[in-house]
Amino acid sequence: MIRYDALDALPVRGALPALDDALEGHGTAVLVAPPGTGKTTLVPLALAGLLGEGPRRRVIVAEPRRIAARAAARRMAWLLGEKVGDSVGYTVRGERVVGRHTRVEVVTTGVLVQRLQRDQELAGADVVVLDECHERHLDADTAAAFLWDVRQTLRPELRLVAASATTDAQGWAELLGGAPVVEARGTAYPVEVVWAPPARPVRPPHGMRVDPALLTHVASVVRRALAERDGDVLCFLPGVGEIARVAGQLGQLGDVEVLQVHGRAPADVQDAVLAGGERRRVVLATSVAESSLTVPGVRVVVDSGLAREPRVDHARGLSALTTVRASQAAGRQRAGRAGREAPGAVYRCWAEAEDARLPRFPSPEIKVADLTAFALQVACWGDPDASGLALLDPPPGGAMAAARDVLAAVGAVDPVGRATERGAALARLGLHPRLGRALLDGSGLVGAERAAEVIALLSEEAPREYGDDLAGALRRARRGGDAYASRWRSEFRRLRAVVSGVSHPPTGIPHPEAPVDAWAHSSEEHQVGLVAALAFPERVAKVDGGSYLMASGTRAEARDGSTLRGSPWIAVAMADRPVGKGHARVQLGAVVDEETARLAAGALLDERDEVRWEGGDVVARRVERLGAVELAVRPLKDAVPGLVRDALLEGLRQEGFGVLRWSPDAFVLRQRLAFLRLHLGEPWPDVSDDALHARVEEWLEPELSRARRRSELARVDAGEALSRLLPWASGEAGRLDELAPERITVPSGSRIRIDYSRPEQPVLAVKLQEMFGLQESPRVAGVPLLVHLLSPAGRPAAVTADLASFWRDGYKGVRAELRGRYPKHPWPEDPAEAEPTRHTSARLRR
Incomplete structure (x- = not known):
């Protein structure tokens, strides 16, 4: 009726x-x-x-x-x-x-x-x-x-x-x-907002972690609400773990019943929450209670202000939920639960000033989530890049590219992104493509029963008390009487039925080395590890020092006391990123061996010659890798010349051109060319490190082609090689000594070397007496030299770029200071008209 x-x-x-x-x-x-x-x-x-x-x-x-x-x-x-x-x-x-x-x-x-x-x-x-x-x-x-x-x-x-x-x-x-x-018009009743921030600051959420101090505060606000208001209390928390912790802190509340509602809660508990009751209740809920469900009797909402949203780290290949501040829209939805049946109140566990800084709406999953399953769905739909679909927000290009890489690795899409027969089979399983791949391929190796057991365990995060060893967690789920074990058994039966209905599932395992029958008769631990590795092939990991190196290149470490620690190989099914750590921490994994790793991650196997600059010299070896993990290394005697050349170039980039042999003349040549490039430009070459690297084929190629190691580079005459960059074709190379001479003749007749180490203004260091009679500073390429006038002992007495001005204004002070110290040397009153000399006054009189 x-x-x-x-x-x-x-x-x-x-x-x-x-x-x-x-x-x-x-x-x-x-x-x-x-x-x-x-x-x-x-x-x-x-x-x-x-x-x-x-x-x-x-x-x-x-x-x-x-x-x-x-x-x-x-x-x-x-x-x-x-x-x-x-x-x-x-x-x-x-x-x-x-x-x-x-x-x-x-x-x-x-x-x-x-x-x-x-x-x-x-x-x-x-x-x-x-x-x-x-x-x-x-x-x-x-x-x-x-x-x-x-x-x-x-x-x-x-x-x-x-x-x-x-x-x-x-x-x-x-x-x-x-x-x-x-x-439609609503008849919502007024809801009073009570701001109830913690007395002391709490740490913001990070990953899945919530500051325990905030949960303690939420529990105290629930007690306050019970004392100040009538009716049932609905308390919003981000996840199952936080619900359990707050429930534990509430303890016994007399005649008040404490209920927990979330997606994993048993159906009878969910029914009890939605049916109401005679006793007063505190309902601890995740965001499932924000909408769709009316919880009867609720007059008060306590809002922790937190929510869980999916995130994915494409660089590490680790995907998980993360705790975030709930949006303003979610806050309104939650508060509205208190005004469904009568006037109510919402206690918000944050300061009013913070409210305006919250995001207006929750992040659309398409912008932040792992898009592998979505990419498979649209590929099966016939629109691999989703460009023709009506979506409020287009999928991010980077996330879609990462998703297609995963799908290609498991054989779900072809090179242009279209779904393969295997991809269509995976899409029908109702699983993430990773788990679908492991279910199909694992069933063919270890049997449908074992594969379905493991995938059911991987489909939903197991309670922490199940431990981080997947095989041990499976045994606990089998004998467990808790809600998780019940859900696991239900999912296991579903998956077993699904995979049994797939005839001859197409395999995505390239060339298994072991006979297929061998896996069916292997130990349970080996079978569990194989299925986990099939789901996460890039997360098979080999022990390396104090941690594990995954095939993806990410480092991870097992917890202290974990049964996984010390195993040569593991398959990482779940990992998190602890605050302040540079690598991941294994939350759930399985022991495997190298044979299993090779089988599950066969698409990542690669053997190639590697020639690199390492430890200051060329190292050539043949390396077999499973992704980033080295499996075998052998010295390589006859490396491909092109790879050796690339390694030598890398050495020059890392250590500079000082690896070559630089004679004093070679150093000076580079300085002279730098001077000409700065002041005259083309056709004089740029000889900076970056420019020399860019033109290395023009000036160093013959030597690079012949060299095989550092010692042979050290014999290369850098000056001779550098001379190849001179503008020979235009004829300007012949003017090098004219425009930037190594030495210049001074009035005394001496040929003095010019110091080009400062290309903006080269330096001429010469004894003062040798410059007598010169009216203007000498120039090269139109640039006046910076003249360092030296005492008879060769120490700097004055520095000038304007010799005429020095003779007129500065010389008198230098003459007064030095003539008493060096009486045997000439100190004429008018140096501009005096005879230049390299000798003392006595020698001049002879």
């Missing part, structure tokens, strides 16, 4: 006529309805014609989470006075409750994407409602893009509704071809 009293109380009923008109006239609509208005429950029933009004249709409702899909189906069945599976059913991964007469089916967005891949026309469906589209989950964005493509090309009669409480309505309307926006 239909509960019309409950249906009539839902505010969205007033928007149904406008929604019907939009779908009749346009075929698509965007429904914006505040939380608690009935958009998730009343709208699908009305669209299906189950309330006695309108045509009867088959409606698919897509929810972002399994808990929301089950709850929505149960609520709609209750409103109809039926049980789930009659008019309303649901399908989530591993569970399907649908009957012959089902007209409304609630599915997760991931299930909807899989269904579209199998049946692009979505036969039998008349309307699809994408609920909570504001959350911008990747599956939801993908499903919306595929549905729009179907409507445009195959089924123009298919009706689409994008529904949300808080969303970019205009953006979705444009995406759905200018769809009308229908707004």
Whole structure:
């Protein structure tokens, strides 16, 4: 019996006529309805014609989470006075409750994407409602893009509704071809905001880590809320671990019941939370309780201000959730939970001044998540780069390139990005392509049972108490009676059934060295390690010093006391990046051996000649590698000359041209050329290190081609080689001694060497008496030399670039200071008219 009293109380009923008109006239609509208005429950029933009004249709409702899909189906069945599976059913991964007469089916967005891949026309469906589209989950964005493509090309009669409480309505309307926006009025009650920041600063979240001081503060705020307010308390925390810690700190609260709700919670616990109860309750929840679910009895929300979002580090190849500050939109959604049924209050565990600095909306997954699964879906859809799909945000190019590399490595796409037969098989498994590859290939080696066991364990993060050894965690899951073990068994059975239905799965293992039968009879530890390595081939790691070096090049270390420590090889299934550490830390891994590593990561095997400059000389060797891991090294006697030449060039880049033999004349030649280049420019060559490297073929090639090691470079006459850069073709080379002479004749007749070490103004160091009678400073290439006038003992007495000015103004002071010290040398009163000399006065008189 239909509960019309409950249906009539839902505010969205007033928007149904406008929604019907939009779908009749346009075929698509965007429904914006505040939380608690009935958009998730009343709208699908009305669209299906189950309330006695309108045509009867088959409606698919897509929810972002399994808990929301089950709850929505149960609520709609209750409103109809039926049980789930009659008019309303649901399908989530591993569970399907649908009957012959089902007209409304609630599915997760991931299930909807899989269904579209199998049946692009979505036969039998008349309307699809994408609920909570504001959350911008990747599956939801993908499903919306595929549905729009179907409507445009195959089924123009298919009706689409994008529904949300808080969303970019205009953006979705444009995406759905200018769809009308229908707004429903809510009856939300006022919610008082109480700012409750910690008394002392707490450390910001990093990775998955949350400061324990913040969790202690959240627990104290929950107690405060219980004391100050009536009704149930809904407390938002970022993850399962934080929920458990806060629950532990709350302990016993007298007559108050503490419940934990999250995606991993058992179905009976989820049902208990959503059904309400007679005792007062504290519900500790992740963001699953932000939308879709109405938790009855809640009058108070305590918001930690944190959320979990996916991130991927493409350089390291490690992907995981990370803790972030919740957005302003999420804060509004959470606060609204306190005003669903009556006036309420929200206690925000941060300062009011911080609120304006929070991001406005959560980051769309397509911008921050690992896109490997998305890239496979769009490749199977026939649009490998997703350029033709209707997406609110295009996928980042770098993330898509990284995703395609992974898909190519597991044989899921061909060189141009199209899905292969193997890729299509992987997409149908409902797993990340990495795990799908390991399930298919592992089943052929160790059997479907073992492969499904391991992949079920890798599909969802195991509790920390299961340890970091994958084989040990598997044994604990088998005998465990906790909620995780229950979910593991369910997923294991699903995967075993899925892979058993795949006939002759195409293999992605290049040339296994061991007979396939050998793996089926190997130890359980070896089998577990093989499946893990198949899932993460670039994370097979060899011990190297005090840590492990992965094939990807990332270093990782096992925890103290871990059974993995000391194993020559491991396969890393999960890792994190501790604060202040330069490498990863293994959270879950398996012991493997070199044979397993070679088999699983065979695509990364490479043997090549390596010739490099190392330790100050050329080192030539033949190296077999598994990615970044060296497997075998042999000295190489007959290295390819081109590789040797490249190594010698690298040595010159690292150590400079000082490796060559530089005679004094060679040094001077380089300085003279630098002087001419600075003051005259072309055709005189640039002889800086960078320029010489750029033109090395022109001046050093014959010697490079003959040399094999450092000692042979050290015999190269740098001056002779450098002379090849002189402008011989233009004839200017013949003017080198004219424009930049090594020596210059001074008035005394001496030939004095010019110092070109300062190319902007070369230096002439000469005894003062030898310059008598010279009226102007000498020049080279038009540049006056900087003259260092020396005493008879060869010490600097004066420095000038203007000799005439010195004779006139500076000489008197120098003469007064030095004539008494050097009485045997001439000190004329007028040096500009005196005779230059290299000798003393006595010798001059003779």
